[in-house]
Every structure is written in C-alpha cells, then in structure tokens.
Amino acid sequence: MTWLITGGAGYIGGHVTQQLVEAGEQVVVLDDLSSGAAERLPAGVPLVVGSTLDRAALDRAIGEHGVTGVLHIAAKKQVGESVTEPLRYYQENVEGLRVVLEAAAAAGVSRVLFSSSAAVYGMPDVELVTEDTPCEPINPYGETKLVGEWLINAAAKAHGLSTVSLRYFNVAGAASPELSDEGVTNLVPMVFERLTAGRAPRVFGADYPTPDGTCVRDFIHVADIASAHVAAVKRLNAATEQVNLTLNIGRGEGVSVQEMLAVIGRVTGYDTTAEVTPRRPGDPARVVASADLIHKELDWTARYEVEAMVASAWDGWCARHPEARRRA
Template identity: 50%
Template structure:
C-alpha cells in the first residue's frame, strides 16, 4: 500500500516521506527538482523525476508502484514572487493539481492529502484564524491554493474522492540533519545564512500593533507537520470522517523579534538585528487555531522555539560540513 508524495524531494516533502517510513507506510516520490533535492530522498524510496503537469508520467508512476493515495506537496510556494509570476504560479499549482486529479481518476486512486496554505486567508480580521474564517487571498499563490481546495471539493462530488486539505504558514526547523530549508525567502534560513556569512539579520518593521512591535506569525516545526500528514492519510484509508480543511496552527504565534532572540540564544552568535522599514502588505498578526487538527490528526506543538532554531541550525551546519 504505497502513497505517492508529490514534491517529496523538497524540504517539507522529504520530512513527510520520512514520517511515512517511520510509521511503516510505503511511499514513492515524484519531483521535478526545481526546488527539491534528490539527496533529500532516501535511497530505498522509489523516485520519479518529473512534473505533476505530465499526466502520463503520473499515471505510469501510480500504476508501477501500486499507489493507493497521494500527498500533494508539489507546487510553486513563494507568495511574494507569485505577484510577479502569476501565470507560472497558476500553471504549477492549479494546472498541476488538475493533471494530478486526472491521473488519479484514470488509475482509480481515490484518496488525497493536499498541502494548502494560510495564505488562503489573506489578512485576517480576527486575532485567531479558524477553519471557518473568511478566505480572502491577497496573492496569486494564495489564490492558487484556494482553487486547489475547490478542485478537490468538486472532484469529490463528481467521483467520491476522499480528501482533506492542510493549511499552514511558517514551517521551520528540521527533523533530520540531512534535510534543511533551502528557501531564499523564509525567515529561518534567511537569518541563518546571514549569521553564517557574518552579516546582520534584518527586521522589516518594528512599529506593528503587537506586544514588541514586530509581526506575529505561526511557526510550526516541520516534523510535527509531517506527522499530521501521516495521520490524515491513515484516516482516509480507514474511512474515518475528516473535515475538508484543517489549520495546523500554533494558537499563539511568535514575533519576529522573539525568533531573533532565540537565534541569538541558541546559536551563540551575538547580534542586534538591523531595523528596516515595513514591507508593503505585511499584516500585524496571523495566527491560526489548531483545535480541529488536534482532535482528528494528532496535531500538537511538540517543539518550542529554541528547539525549532536548534534543529534548523544543526541541519544547516551539517549541510555545510557535507559539501
């Protein structure tokens, strides 16, 4: 009983693959390596290099490996860049999901766990986002993720597809020293790269309506996130009732300054962040409730901020040594 993990050579996908293996579940990976890394995938896991835009490749992979369900993480995940590249974003995230669903229908695969995003909410009007909060995406990325959820919903009506979508925001840390976040846009790798290169990390805006003046966001550990993907897959196999959407949120969030303080404390590198002007469109606070996911998907925050930083720092330095 094999699960196909699309984007399984990426930072989050590779952790999902390892979580499946640790739970005794077989999986295969498809990834075009546009942002993923072949070395992130264990040698024992079947790997198909290619795009989710290739329906025939997907059909062949599902048939070859006896796939019973899909965890769909492949996509273009840079919200800011999506504003400059809307067509590319929609092709990768919407058209790619459409081709994947077509391939699943051809083969008869009827279970999918979809990697969505808190970007579907846009700027929330309430302090704590829930699954029933209005969706008002403010970037092509957020829009594309919301359309993906709609595709799953409509395909379920048409074919009986069993599905759930997991929305999350800032995924950080590492569950293995062999995997680290290589994104050029995420806060943790940006700060870590600056420290390794002897540069001073920057804070964009310190006059927000938050306790310390810096933006507050959800930061969740990637290993915790991966476990809930496994829990969702198991629930689909066992035909347990699931919500169409779950937030994997911290419930209280962390400020950018709190993250900087943890970076200084854990790494032992003393620094004072440089304050820069606000970036357009950054809301004061985006924090989600994880209550429904805690009820159904074994979701909980197993790591505090120091553990998040320590695991990210350790994995990044291990990569440096391995070069």
C-alpha cells in the same frame, strides 16, 4: 495501500516521506527535482522523475506502483516570484493539481491529501485564525492554494474522493541536517544568512499593533507538519465513509519576530540586535492558527517548541555553511 507523494524530494515532502516510511506505509515519489533533491529520500523509496503536468509520468507512477492514495505536496512556493510570474504559478500549482486529480480519478484512486497554506487567509484581522476565517489571499501564490482547495472539493464531490487539505503556517527546522530547507525566503534562514555575512538581521517594521511592535507568527516544526500528515493518512486509511477536511496545522501560539531573534541569538551565540527597516507591503501584523480542529479531527498536537526548530535549522545551516559555526 501505496501513497504517491508528489514533491516528496523537497523540504516538507522529504520529511513527510521519511515519517510515512517509518510508520510502515508504502510510498512512491514523483518529483521534477526543480527544487528537490533525490538524496532527501530514504533508501529504497522509488522516485519517478517527472512533472505533475506530465499525465504519462503520473499514470506510470500510479500504475506501476499500485497507488491507492496521493499526497500532493509539489508546488512553487515563492510569494514574490508568484507576483512577477503569475502565469507560471497558476500553471504549476493549479494545472499541476488538476492533472494529478485527473490521473487519480482515472485510476480509481480515492484518497487525496493537499498541501495548502496559511497564505489563503491573506491579512486576517483576528486573534486566532480558524478554518472558518474568510479566505482573502493577497498574492497569486495564496490564490493558487485557495483555488487548489476549491478544485479538491469539487473533484471530491464529483468523483467521491476522500480529501484532506492541510493549511501550513510558518514552517521551520529540520529532522536532520540533510533534510533542511535550502531556501532563504523564510525568517529563520534569512536571519542566518545575515549573521553569517557579518550583518545585523533585518526587521521589517517595529510599529505594528503587537506587544513589541514586530509581526507575530505561528512557527511550526517541519517534523510536526510531517506527523500531521501521518495522522491524516491514518485517518484516510481507516475511513469507511467519504471524509473531506480542511485543517490548519499550527501550534496556536504567537511568537513575534523580536522573540524569534532572541531565540536565534541564544541558539547561535550571535548578537541578533536588529536593524529596523520600514514595513514590507502585505505583511499582516499577526497570523496565528487555531489548532483546535486538527486536534479534534486527527487527535494531533504539535510537539516541538521554537528553540528546537531554531537549533535544528542552525545545524542544517552550519552543515552547508561551516564558516557560520566557527564564528558563533
């Protein structure tokens, strides 16, 4: 078995690639390096620099490396950008997936994993989000992920593919500083950026109907996200019949923004007393996964606590911003 990993040079893809190699799988990465870095790849992993929109590049990667399964991780992921550039997001995330599926089907590749997102649920009004909670995305990014799942399911039926769509919740942390997330669009790096600049972290709304008034999320270590992919790959490798699964990857435990700030304060030594600003439109009060189905289907459970996520993210941040550590 050889697995093609699209987006394998990115934050999550880099972790998945590393763990799959450690698990003894053969892999090849296709990445256009638009937000990824070749340095994230373990030594010896072949990299085809190209877009998922480029059928010839996909055919080359699949043909030259004898690919038998695809992990489709590549996508554009910024919610705000998806609102202002929906055409690009549909092109990259939906058309990109369609071309990947076309190339896979043409080559007889019958196993596909897809990076989906909790963004498919939109503003769920439930204590724990199960895979049966209605999907009502509230931005083009979430829409492209939901349409992607539909496309996967339709192609699975038509072409007899075995598929796993994994809906990631709030990903944080890094297995090592070199693999860390360089963007500042998620809570943890956003807070680090404010602290490093000598400013108070911002909390968008402290009047939500939650125990401390701040939003509650399900934070999950990226190394746990990667180990869920390894479990899914093993399941697909071993399958003797067609498998089609859609699974949440979360810890099933809610952590409020205020609680996260307290952890960041303990880990970094900074005062994380927040400046409270008005709510942002489109932020649900609480989004926490039910992780029962993935446990049942893949025998997988998250291992890392919030402290480990924050500490590893801080190490990565300080490697790129040495001035941050000096102030702590």
